[in-house]
Amino acid sequence: MDALNNLMYGFGIALEPINIAYVFAGVFAGTIIGMLPGLGPISALALMIPITFAMEPSSGLILMAGVYYGAIFGGSTSSILLNAPGVAGTVATSFDGYPMAKQGMAGKALAIAAYASFIGGTVSVIFLMLVAPLLSKVAVSFGPAEYFALMVLGLTAVVSLSDKSLVKGLIAAVVGVMISIVGIDTQTGTERFTFNSIQLLDGIDFLVVALGIFALAEVFYMLLRGGGGKEAPRNAIGSLKLSGSEVKKIAGPISRSSVLGFFTGVLPGAGATIGSFLGYSMEKRLAKDGDTFGQGNIKGVAAPEAANNAACTGSFVPLLTLGVPGSGTTAVLLGALLVMGVTPGPMMLEQRPDVFWGVIASMYIGNIFLLVLNLPLIPLIAKILDLPRPLLLSMILIFCMIGVYGMSFSVFDLLLLLGFGLLGLGMRLFGFPTAPLILALILGNIMEESMRRALQISGGDWSTFIDKPISLSLLVIAMLSLGLPLLKKRRNKAATAAN
Amino acid sequence: MTTLSLKRIAVLALPMAALAMTTSAQAQEWTPSKSIEFIAPANPGGGWDTLVRTMSRVIQQESLADESFAAINVPGGGGVVAWAQVARDSGNPHKLFATSPPMILVPLAGASRYDHTDFTPIARINTDYSIILVAADSEYQTLEDLFEALKANPGLSVGGGSAPGSMDHISMAGLASAAGMEPSAVNYIPFSGGGDAMTNLMGGHIEAVIGGAGEAVGQLGEGSQLRALGVSSEERLGGGLAEVPTYQEQGYDYTFDIWRGVMGAPEMPEEAVEYYETLFAEMLETDAWREASDQLGWIDAYQDSETFGAFLDEQQAQFSSVLTDLGLLRQ
Numbered sequence: 001m002d003a004l005n006n007l008m009y010g011f012g013i014a015l016e017p018i019n020i021a022y023v024f025a026g027v028f029a030g031t032i033i034g035m036l037p038g039l040g041p042i043s044a045l046a047l048m049i050p051i052t053f054a055m056e057p058s059s060g061l062i063l064m065a066g067v068y069y070g071a072i073f074g075g076s077t078s079s080i081l082l083n084a085p086g087v088a089g090t091v092a093t094s095f096d097g098y099p100m101a102k103q104g105m106a107g108k109a110l111a112i113a114a115y116a117s118f119i120g121g122t123v124s125v126i127f128l129m130l131v132a133p134l135l136s137k138v139a140v141s142f143g144p145a146e147y148f149a150l151m152v153l154g155l156t157a158v159v160s161l162s163d164k165s166l167v168k169g170l171i172a173a174v175v176g177v178m179i180s181i182v183g184i185d186t187q188t189g190t191e192r193f194t195f196n197s198i199q200l201l202d203g204i205d206f207l208v209v210a211l212g213i214f215a216l217a218e219v220f221y222m223l224l225r226g227g228g229g230k231e232a233p234r235n236a237i238g239s240l241k242l243s244g245s246e247v248k249k250i251a252g253p254i255s256r257s258s259v260l261g262f263f264t265g266v267l268p269g270a271g272a273t274i275g276s277f278l279g280y281s282m283e284k285r286l287a288k289d290g291d292t293f294g295q296g297n298i299k300g301v302a303a304p305e306a307a308n309n310a311a312c313t314g315s316f317v318p319l320l321t322l323g324v325p326g327s328g329t330t331a332v333l334l335g336a337l338l339v340m341g342v343t344p345g346p347m348m349l350e351q352r353p354d355v356f357w358g359v360i361a362s363m364y365i366g367n368i369f370l371l372v373l374n375l376p377l378i379p380l381i382a383k384i385l386d387l388p389r390p391l392l393l394s395m396i397l398i399f400c401m402i403g404v405y406g407m408s409f410s411v412f413d414l415l416l417l418l419g420f421g422l423l424g425l426g427m428r429l430f431g432f433p434t435a436p437l438i439l440a441l442i443l444g445n446i447m448e449e450s451m452r453r454a455l456q457i458s459g460g461d462w463s464t465f466i467d468k469p470i471s472l473s474l475l476v477i478a479m480l481s482l483g484l485p486l487l488k489k490r491r492n493k494a495a496t497a498a499n
Numbered sequence: 500m501t502t503l504s505l506k507r508i509a510v511l512a513l514p515m516a517a518l519a520m521t522t523s524a525q526a527q528e529w530t531p532s533k534s535i536e537f538i539a540p541a542n543p544g545g546g547w548d549t550l551v552r553t554m555s556r557v558i559q560q561e562s563l564a565d566e567s568f569a570a571i572n573v574p575g576g577g578g579v580v581a582w583a584q585v586a587r588d589s590g591n592p593h594k595l596f597a598t599s600p601p602m603i604l605v606p607l608a609g610a611s612r613y614d615h616t617d618f619t620p621i622a623r624i625n626t627d628y629s630i631i632l633v634a635a636d637s638e639y640q641t642l643e644d645l646f647e648a649l650k651a652n653p654g655l656s657v658g659g660g661s662a663p664g665s666m667d668h669i670s671m672a673g674l675a676s677a678a679g680m681e682p683s684a685v686n687y688i689p690f691s692g693g694g695d696a697m698t699n700l701m702g703g704h705i706e707a708v709i710g711g712a713g714e715a716v717g718q719l720g721e722g723s724q725l726r727a728l729g730v731s732s733e734e735r736l737g738g739g740l741a742e743v744p745t746y747q748e749q750g751y752d753y754t755f756d757i758w759r760g761v762m763g764a765p766e767m768p769e770e771a772v773e774y775y776e777t778l779f780a781e782m783l784e785t786d787a788w789r790e791a792s793d794q795l796g797w798i799d800a801y802q803d804s805e806t807f808g809a810f811l812d813e814q815q816a817q818f819s820s821v822l823t824d825l826g827l828l829r830q
Contacts, residue, residue: 046543050556143704184576187689189608189662189827198583201576201610268698322701322724323717324694331694335549341794343717346724408574449691456688457656457705 003130010357013058014365019358022063023366030070031373035078035381037086037207037403041071045332049339057340058358064336065316065359066366068329069121072272072312073370076113076305081106081384082396084215086403088206088442089272089308092280094214095161095435096293096300103296106385107237110378112298113305114371115242116254120306121367123255124262124313129360133349135266136321142267144453145464149474150267151447154274154439156481157281161435163294169436172427176440179204180448187452199412208413209441211400212420213427213434219393220425237382240375250302253283261307265314268326272311273442279307285485313363320344320356529770531566531593538596540581542574547597549795550624550759554779557787563778568595577601577665579611586613591764592771595621599759600666603815607822608664609829615811619767622776623760623802623810624783625792629670629731630712630743634700635724637707642729642749645707646678653684656705660693660714664827667693670731670755671709672821674746677753682824700725711757713796716740731755736798758800760807776803 013019033044045064052060075090080097093113100109142150155173162169182193183203194200242250257279264275283303284293293300315326323345325331337344342352349356387395404417427434458464466472537555539548548570555568573581578601588594598615606614631642639645649655659667668689672682690696693710700708701724708725712732716739718725727743730736733754735745746753761779763772782788783799792799802810822828 043543046548046552050552053556140698140702143699143702145704184610184662186662186691189610189664191610198576198579201579202574268695318698322698324698324701325692331692332543334694338717339791339794345717346722347720350722453688453690456686459654459686 006353006357007129007361009353010359010361011364013354013358014062014361019059019062019362020365022059023066023362024369026063026066027070027073027366027369028373030067030072031074031370033067034071034074034076034086037078037084037211037399040087040207040329040407041068042328042332044071045329045336049332049336052336053339055340057337057342057352058355060340061333061337061342061355061359062362064333065363068333069309069312069363069366070370072309073114073117073121073374075308076117076301077110077381078399080109080113080301081382082215082399083218084396084400084403085210086207087272088210089276089311090304091210091214091273091435091438091442092276092304093301093308095280095304096295096297098218099294099296100298100301101382101385105238105296106382107240107378108242108298109301110382111240111242111375112250112301114374114378116250116257116302116305117309118367118371119254120258120261120309121313121370122364123258123306124265124310125360125363125367127259127262128313128316128363132317132321135317136346138263139266139268139318139322139324139326141470142269143468144450144457145468145471146474147267147269147450148447148454149465149471149478150274151443151450153474153478153481154277154443155447156478157277157439158436159482159485160281160284160290160293161439162433163291164431164433168432172432172434173436173440176437177444177448179209179437180441180444186449187456197412199410203445204416205404205407205413206438206442207407208404208416209420210438211403212417213424213437215396215400216417216421217424217428217434219396220421221428222389222393224425237379237385240378246298250298253279253287253299253303254306256286257283257303257307258310261310262314264307265311265326266317268315268318268324269446271315271326272308275307275311275314276304277439279303281481285481316359320348320359321346323348529592529768529774531564531771531774533593534567534569535564536571536594537568538571538573538581538585538594540573540575540578540596540598543572546599546759547578548572550597553788553791553795554624554761554782557782557785557791558778560787561782561785563782563785576610577605579605582611582613582618585764586617589765590767592767594764595761595775596763597759598762600669600757600814600818602762603811603818604665604669604822607815607819607828615762615815617765619763619765619772620804620808620811621761621763621767621772622779622804623758623800623807624779625759625797626800627711627713627757627759627797628736629667629674629709629755629757630715630740631674631728631730632697632700632708632710632715632718632725633706633728634703635726637726639707639728642678642746642751645728646675646680648706649675649685650680654686655707656686656688658688658690658696658699658705658708660690660696660710662689663687664822664825666757667709668825669818669821670757672825673755674709674731674751674753676821676824677746677751682821683826697725712736712740716796719743738796756800758810759797760802772804 075087076093079085079090079094083094083098085091085094097109158173260279261275265271280303283299284290315330318324318326319330325334404413537551539551541547551570555570602615605611633639661667668687675685676682693714696708699705729746730743
């Protein structure tokens with residue numbers, strides 16, 4: 001009952017009129033920021049620090065947290081409508097969201113994303129409230145060896161992401177890892193694949209690759225395949241309503257992915273992205289209709305959206321209970337809290353319960369605001385698909401270029417974007433799946449760094465990966481998830497051969 | 500006559516005199532004719548960015564300058580991209596950037612075409628110090644305990660928040676050498692930031708962490724999972740770190756400053772340099788600055804352009820000898 005009392009106390013703070021206004025302003029700004037690629041939540045929050053400087057710490061954090069989860073909430077829109085994921089956490093949403101939009105079900109896809117985000121967000125706030133202090137131990141139990149194992153597990157999703165040909169999927173994944181290597185190696189300071197270009201020193205940003213091989217490649221592809229509207233016209237956006245059977249279909253994926261997302265979010269690192277990919281591939285394997293994933297299956301939208309919003313809330317666990325940032329965004333939040341005179345950490349619950357419980361309570365309110373705000377907006381935003389084909393294609397082009405340029409102000413990145421657009425087109429024409437490339441790009445870096453750190457700590461002893469129970473179990477799960485589908489395939493083949 | 504002598508006093512000395520000077524000596528002063536580009540050579544959120552934004556805010560809040568300071572982020576290569584951009588803008592008096600030890604270290608590691616001598620030093624602003632942390636339940640109570648263990652077992656890992664050859668590593672290597680160890684014998688593990696290193700220390704994955712005192716202060720004190728063994732300052736620090744002994748108190752003759760300052764485009768006119776160094780000295784005296792730097796754990800360490808320039812040369816000599824010991828010098 002303690003939690004309930006604390007929650008009531010938190011609501012007392014979050015329901016002050018000024019704080020309600022801040023929650024609303026935060027989630028509204030966040031939704032807009034999420035919809036536009038380029039201005040990610042990190043930059044948006046850094047720019048807000050001067051505004052929050054003079055605020056009450058609880059109000060300041062309520063506002064900034066609202067921007068953060070609002071941006072993740074709104075991030076699915078461009079993935080679904082334009083195949084242009086703005087942040088890494090919403091890449092998996094485009095796998096089925098965009099096909100749904102192409103089939104005239106954009107409204108339904110966006111509505112499912114909104115419901116799944118809402119439930120993922122709310123479920124994880126409940127977890128945050130009940131078990132946050134206990135989970136701080138879980139967050140620190142992951143060292144380099146454990147992260148390596150987790151990344152390996154994440155990479156096994158390549159198998160479920162490469163439908164037609166596993167070999168082509170693996171080739172795409174290797175290319176992704178190679179792209180992730182570009183830049184200064186943080187372990188030694190050596191430049192790799194930079195060709196003496198200072199623009200490549202920091203590596204290639206995820207956004208450039210994702211917008212290139214997804215959105216730009218799609219534009220090129222449509223141009224090639226007769227952009228004059230020979231294909232079925234993108235008719236209306238379809239209904240937003242879900243039938244009873246559809247609700248039943250997505251209930252399981254949403255609840256499983258919410259829990260999964262929350263726990264991956266708790267781990268400092270790439271929580272939302274890994275959460276959404278793991279959620280997607282888990283549901284694909286569990287589903288009876290798993291082979292329709294990637295062609296517009298509603299579960300394929302629901303699972304990653306629930307997972308990435310849950311992970312976003314989960315990432316507040318290390319921030320609030322340990323005072324360590326779990327991601328770039330929470331690092332900025334930590335900085336802002338320090339400026340406001342609040343030190344997050346083990347003592348925060350006792351010293352500043354108003355901030356801790358006020359923010360948690362505000363997240364319940366914020367998630368409701370987001371749902372109420374986003375549902376009526378769907379028909380308006382989805383109208384973009386009614387635009388004539390040539391206009392729509394040029395808009396996607398401009399949208400991608402502004403997103404990339406706005407991030408780095410670098411013309412070089414625009415050329416890279418174009419290059420990746422052509423790469424994506426080539427991959428499509430020759431039947432290479434693009435999703436494994438993106439997954440490997442996102443995970444490759446952390447995987448390599450963690451592996452080398454772990455080996456440096458162990459003095460070069462590889463058994464460190466199997467000596468640690470968490471690392472060992474993750475590796476075993478990874479082996480199983482790789483091996484079982486292959487075994488199943490072989491057995492099926494043997495069975496058909498016997499017949 | 501009066502203007503001249505007043506001006507001389509202000510240049511030579513004290514921030515206090517600066518206030519009087521700006522009001523009375525405007526006639527021959529250089530003042531900016533448009534807004535000043537104040538570059539943080541990194542993404543939003545880091546140390547450089549915080550310095551740039553805090554300074555710009557205080558200057559504006561206290562109406563210290565007629566033109567505004569526009570904070571601009573130019574990320575890339577740990578500063579390299581921004582430096583290359585500023586270096587092309589020789590003589591421009593409206594272009595400044597935030598700087599700290601990487602300005603010396605990155606060029607020494609061979610990663611930048613430009614080094615600190617290519618730019619105009621304006622002023623050192625403040626400083627932070629290194630701190631050595633262990634887990635709260637660790638058996639090491641003093642630096643001596645830690646170094647004895649490290650000497651006996653060089654495999655023990657010491658984490659830091661930055662790449663090999665950068666600030667944390669250099670600071671650790673210098674201390675190790677003061678403790679009679681071969682600097683390259685320390686098993687330094689680079690993490691992606693101070694927070695990441697501290698998380699790994701809490702989880703027991705590494706033995707110790709070297710990091711910035713300002714960043715660590717929030718992790719210390721009652722109920723904390725970490726404990727500090729020493730700071731790299733000459734005298735004990737205040738606030739939450741008052742209990743932490745210095746290296747020197749424990750018999751290790753070594754100090755390390757994580758200084759922060761401002762530099763400008765190459766060949767900046769002298770009048771402009773004077774204008775900025777006086778302005779920043781004035782800024783350090785304001786209440787708004789005091790408040791902000793208390794909260795961020797910054798310690799004022801002002802130096803004017805000339806002193807700062809000489810200090811940078813000294814730092815370069817010192818760092819290059821440590822990097823040579825580590826085998827990381829690539830110039």
